[in-house]
Amino acid sequence: MPRIKFHTLTEQMFYILLCLKNECYGMDILDQVPAMTENRVNVGSGTLYNLLEQFLEAEMIRETKVEGRRRSYILTEKGKKILEKEALRLRCQLMDYDRIFGEVLE
Amino acid sequence: MKELKRRMESFAFYDRTAIESHLEDMAQLGWMVEQPGNYLWRYYSIQPKRLHFSVTYFPNASDFDPSPTDGQRQMEEYCAKDGWIPAARWGQMQIFYNEGENPTPIETDAVTQVETIHRTMHRNMLPTHLFLLALCFYQFIFLGWQLISDPVDFLSNPYSLYMLAVWPLLVLSALWEVYFYFRWYRRAKAAAENGVFLEIKTHRRASILLLTISMLILVLTFAGSAAGRWSILLWLGIVILIIFAVKTVKAGMKKKGVSRGTNRTVSMAVSVVLTIAVMAGLTVAIIRYDFMDTRTSVGSYEHYGMTRKVYADTIPLRIEDLEEAAAVSWSTEQRRDETFLLSNTEYIQWPLTENNSIPDLEYTVTEIKAPILYELCKRALTRSEDEVVDGEVVLQDHYEPVDAMPWGAQEAYRLYWSDGYLNKYLLCFENRIIEIHFDWKPTPHQMAVVAEKLSGEYGREVVRAKLA
Numbered sequence: 001m002p003r004i005k006f007h008t009l010t011e012q013m014f015y016i017l018l019c020l021k022n023e024c025y026g027m028d029i030l031d032q033v034p035a036m037t038e039n040r041v042n043v044g045s046g047t048l049y050n051l052l053e054q055f056l057e058a059e060m061i062r063e064t065k066v067e068g069r070r071r072s073y074i075l076t077e078k079g080k081k082i083l084e085k086e087a088l089r090l091r092c093q094l095m096d097y098d099r100i101f102g103e104v105l106e
Numbered sequence: 107m108k109e110l111k112r113r114m115e116s117f118a119f120y121d122r123t124a125i126e127s128h129l130e131d132m133a134q135l136g137w138m139v140e141q142p143g144n145y146l147w148r149y150y151s152i153q154p155k156r157l158h159f160s161v162t163y164f165p166n167a168s169d170f171d172p173s174p175t176d177g178q179r180q181m182e183e184y185c186a187k188d189g190w191i192p193a194a195r196w197g198q199m200q201i202f203y204n205e206g207e208n209p210t211p212i213e214t215d216a217v218t219q220v221e222t223i224h225r226t227m228h229r230n231m232l233p234t235h236l237f238l239l240a241l242c243f244y245q246f247i248f249l250g251w252q253l254i255s256d257p258v259d260f261l262s263n264p265y266s267l268y269m270l271a272v273w274p275l276l277v278l279s280a281l282w283e284v285y286f287y288f289r290w291y292r293r294a295k296a297a298a299e300n301g302v303f304l305e306i307k308t309h310r311r312a313s314i315l316l317l318t319i320s321m322l323i324l325v326l327t328f329a330g331s332a333a334g335r336w337s338i339l340l341w342l343g344i345v346i347l348i349i350f351a352v353k354t355v356k357a358g359m360k361k362k363g364v365s366r367g368t369n370r371t372v373s374m375a376v377s378v379v380l381t382i383a384v385m386a387g388l389t390v391a392i393i394r395y396d397f398m399d400t401r402t403s404v405g406s407y408e409h410y411g412m413t414r415k416v417y418a419d420t421i422p423l424r425i426e427d428l429e430e431a432a433a434v435s436w437s438t439e440q441r442r443d444e445t446f447l448l449s450n451t452e453y454i455q456w457p458l459t460e461n462n463s464i465p466d467l468e469y470t471v472t473e474i475k476a477p478i479l480y481e482l483c484k485r486a487l488t489r490s491e492d493e494v495v496d497g498e499v500v501l502q503d504h505y506e507p508v509d510a511m512p513w514g515a516q517e518a519y520r521l522y523w524s525d526g527y528l529n530k531y532l533l534c535f536e537n538r539i540i541e542i543h544f545d546w547k548p549t550p551h552q553m554a555v556v557a558e559k560l561s562g563e564y565g566r567e568v569v570r571a572k573l574a
Binding site for chain 2: 010011012013026027030042043044045046047048049050051053054069071
């Protein structure tokens with residue numbers, strides 16, 4: 001069955017959207033994601049560019065400022081809802097894990 | 107001054123893995139890619155070093171863009187942050203290199219990467235291959251029609267046979283590439299869901315093999331004759347000229363900053379106009395100046411206001427063999443088309459005089475090397491032809507059977523039309539069919555001479571038996 005776009009988010013998609021909770025330049029996302037994940041997750045520059053374009057097209061984010069080639073973005077309501085849905089999905093997965101293994105991860 | 111070199115490379119457009127690996131090898135040998143291309147890639151010399159390469163795709167870019175789009179420049183800025191430097195650009199492909207030990211890859215999300223490649227291929231390879239398949243299909247229909255309507259001309263023409271052999275190979279090559287692309291795409295999409303970048307395997311060698319076989323068939327089909335060799339060189343020259351002209355126009359417009367749309371339109375127009383002009387010029391040269399005629403004429407003669415070339419080719423049957431010929435000079439011509447299936451030789455003998463009472467002689471000998479084709483050729487040669495004027499059939503050429511014995515033939519036919527007959531005969535022997543046109547009604551003796559001279563061993567045996 002074909003994957004519905006953004007029905008679930010990959011790790012890269014998730015963290016890019018998370019960075020855009022507040023207005024942020026696209027370039028700065030490349031530093032913010034490793035910072036917020038303690039270098040566990042890195043976003044490639046090509047992936048960042050492509051995902052920002054896809055999020056814009058899907059109206060999950062919008063441009064707030066354009067200064068030459070420096071553009072800043074922020075989440076839209078639609079983007080927030082999709083991110084919330086993904087967070088809920090991940091929480092449910094975690095709860096299932098805790099139920100099966102009977103331990104709470106720190 | 108940097109040293110340049112060109113290499114023939116054969117990568118599938120989406121085979122980033124192979125391209126990256128190849129460029130890394132080239133960098134270690136001291137060569138950096140300057141400009142990729144369909145067949146020739148250009149490199150310039152650098153200090154040999156270990157570099158990382160990354161091939162990315164930009165679906166909205168085009169080879170007709172005068173300069174990188176804003177989006178491409180934006181992406182280059184993002185890439186620069188991680189130390190990725192643009193090396194070359196080719197249409198929707200962008201190549202970066204990095205001198206770092208372990209740089210963050212440009213693509214870190216498999217799902218996004220597969221989708222980007224697929225969007226690129228939708229605009230790049232797939233329309234081209236679909237167009238090629240449609241063209242092949244049209245050619246097949248056209249060749250099939252030619253084969254059915256005139257099998258003798260078709261099967262004795264090396265060019266026609268080459269086309270019949272080559273188009274299926276081109277179809278196979280296109281289908282091969284499309285099949286392997288979609289096979290990879292289907293598997294890559296599934297793997298990407300699990301965060302895995304699936305390696306690309308294009309089986310490109312098969313395509314190269316098909317191309318090599320096509321070239322071999324071309325050489326084998328044409329190399330046997332001087333005209334054939336000239337044909338190969340001429341067509342190659344035409345193709346190279348058109349490609350070079352279009353590339354030059356495209357590059358020139360890019361340099362002048364002409365927009366993508368205008369560049370594409372003008373380049374395509376140049377390609378179409380140049381092709382038509384070259385083909386028209388070639389047609390005029392062939393018709394008016396016998397451009398592809400490699401035969402040697404011995405002079406020319408003004409015949410009823412037209413200048414005709416005079417030949418002294420050896421022909422098997424002459425008017426002097428049939429009757430006492432007038433004391434005039436003659437032109438004797440032979441035109442031969444031959445393949446391993448069929449040979450078709452046209453002979454003409456005409457007098458160098460405007461005295462209408464002196465006859466000329468024309469005949470065609472079709473030698474059928476593959477017995478299975480005999481009936482097909484006979485049916486085609488005996489097919490009736492209608493001429494329709496104002497919706498009415500005014501002439502109907504058709505052959506009717508006549509006594510074959512005088513000719514020493516297995517079968518013989520005479521040409522009839524609407525209200526009479528012509529002295530044109532079709533004679534069927536064991537492995538050859540002869541069409542002969544007399545200016546007079548042949549006598550039994552003359553028929554026997556024709557059999558003796560033109561029929562091959564079978565006819566000669568019949569004639570000898572009859573004479574005995």
